[in-house]
Amino acid sequence: MKPATPHPDRAKLYADMSPANLTPLWEVLHALVPPQPQSPCQPALWKYEEIRPFLMRAGEAITAQEAIRRVLILENPALRGQSCITQSLYAGLQLILPGEVAPSHRHTQSALRFIVEGSGAFTSVDGEKTTMQPGDFIITPKWAFHDHGHEGQGPMVWLDGLDIPTIRFFDAGFAENGDVASQAIEKPEGASYAAFGHNMAPLRRSLPYGNTSPIFSYPYERTRQALSDLERFEAMDAWDGFKLRYINPLTGGSPMPTMQTFMQRLPLGFKGLPYRQTDGAVFSVVEGAGRAVIESHHGSYAFDFSPRDHFVIPSWHTARFESTDGCVLFSYSDRSIQQALGIHREERLPS
Ligand code: GTQ
Numbered sequence: 369m370k371p372a373t374p375h376p377d378r379a380k381l382y383a384d385m386s387p388a389n390l391t392p393l394w395e396v397l398h399a400l401v402p403p404q405p406q407s408p409c410q411p412a413l414w415k416y417e418e419i420r421p422f423l424m425r426a427g428e429a430i431t432a433q434e435a436i437r438r439v440l441i442l443e444n445p446a447l448r449g450q451s452c453i454t455q456s457l458y459a460g461l462q463l464i465l466p467g468e469v470a471p472s473h474r475h476t477q478s479a480l481r482f483i484v485e486g487s488g489a490f491t492s493v494d495g496e497k498t499t500m501q502p503g504d505f506i507i508t509p510k511w512a513f514h515d516h517g518h519e520g521q522g523p524m525v526w527l528d529g530l531d532i533p534t535i536r537f538f539d540a541g542f543a544e545n546g547d548v549a550s551q552a553i554e555k556p557e558g559a560s561y562a563a564f565g566h567n568m569a570p571l572r573r574s575l576p577y578g579n580t581s582p583i584f585s586y587p588y589e590r591t592r593q594a595l596s597d598l599e600r601f602e603a604m605d606a607w608d609g610f611k612l613r614y615i616n617p618l619t620g621g622s623p624m625p626t627m628q629t630f631m632q633r634l635p636l637g638f639k640g641l642p643y644r645q646t647d648g649a650v651f652s653v654v655e656g657a658g659r660a661v662i663e664s665h666h667g668s669y670a671f672d673f674s675p676r677d678h679f680v681i682p683s684w685h686t687a688r689f690e691s692t693d694g695c696v697l698f699s700y701s702d703r704s705i706q707q708a709l710g711i712h713r714e715e716r717l718p719s
Pocket of ligand 1: 437439460462475479528530
């Protein structure tokens with residue numbers, strides 16, 4: 369809200385105290401403590417067919433080795449220059465080409481990879497390799513060394529979701545490069561999943577990654593099966609369709625402390641009811657097509673999406689989904705932080 373022109377005596381007070389780095393609360397109180405969230409973020413859609421050519425051009429412009437991470441950042445149109453898709457979350461599309469290496473490093477930011485296109489690339493976390501397939505959700509825990517490589521054919525693209533703006537907000541970011549570009553592989557692929565991925569856990573193993581899930585990869589095959597089973601056995605939710613959250617199997621909580629991830633199935637002919645949530649969410653379309661209708665103080669948006677498209681629904685924007693032929697949507701948000709702070713709110717509207 370724009371403050372009214374101050375009273376002359378007050379204006380003099382403000383001017384006189386400004387050099388002492390003082391400013392009156394009463395001029396900004398409304399904006400500081402708003403009656404409800406007024407996110408500066410805007411709903412936005414990135415159609416894959418429109419942005420893929422830029423990714424491929426990036427592949428010609430720079431190598432993965434030179435770029436360290438060859439990524440095109442999905443910037444919220446209302447927050448250009450801030451490298452973020454919501455105030456707390458970062459999103460980017462990373463390209464790796466056959467034979468390339470994105471060299472080993474680690475940072476206090478947590479990362480998720482959601483695989484969009486291609487096969488044969490892998491990410492290594494702490495000496496364990498994970499091959500990536502479209503639809504897989506893969507975790508890079510905070511402060512774990514990771515590098516990416518590609519031994520297959522054709523370009524490989526995935527969505528990077530990181531808590532970069534959150535860590536920046538806390539001024540708590542650290543990073544360092546590994547000694548070698550590609551880590552030595554010390555564990556067989558699938559070792560983490562074998563130990564922790566079957567609703568069981570080894571008896572005397574300490575938690576390898578603290579409050580981050582010990583499973584690096586949540587393969588799409590299993591996620592899709594879970595959604596299919598849900599669709600057969602459970603009643604549909606009128607707002608979400610069939611929606612599951614990914615869990616850290618050791619806690620039942622979020623796979624990462626700063627980001628919660630979800631996968632949802634909207635069945636054939638779905639016409640969802642509207643809802644709003646305080647966690648702005650980033651979506652990656654896996655299968656099928658549909659429409660997201662979003663309304664807020666920014667206006668009305670109707671996003672027609674198909675596979676590999678990405679879109680963002682900011683905090684406290686009313687959204688609903690439709691799908692004629694059915695679809696599957698991956699999403700992530702900062703809900704885990706908001707729940708830890710006890711501030712998460714959701715409103716499910718009747719129509
Ligand atoms: O793969 O480690 O999109 O450090 C941004 C920062 C990816 C990564 C990003 C990163 C990475």
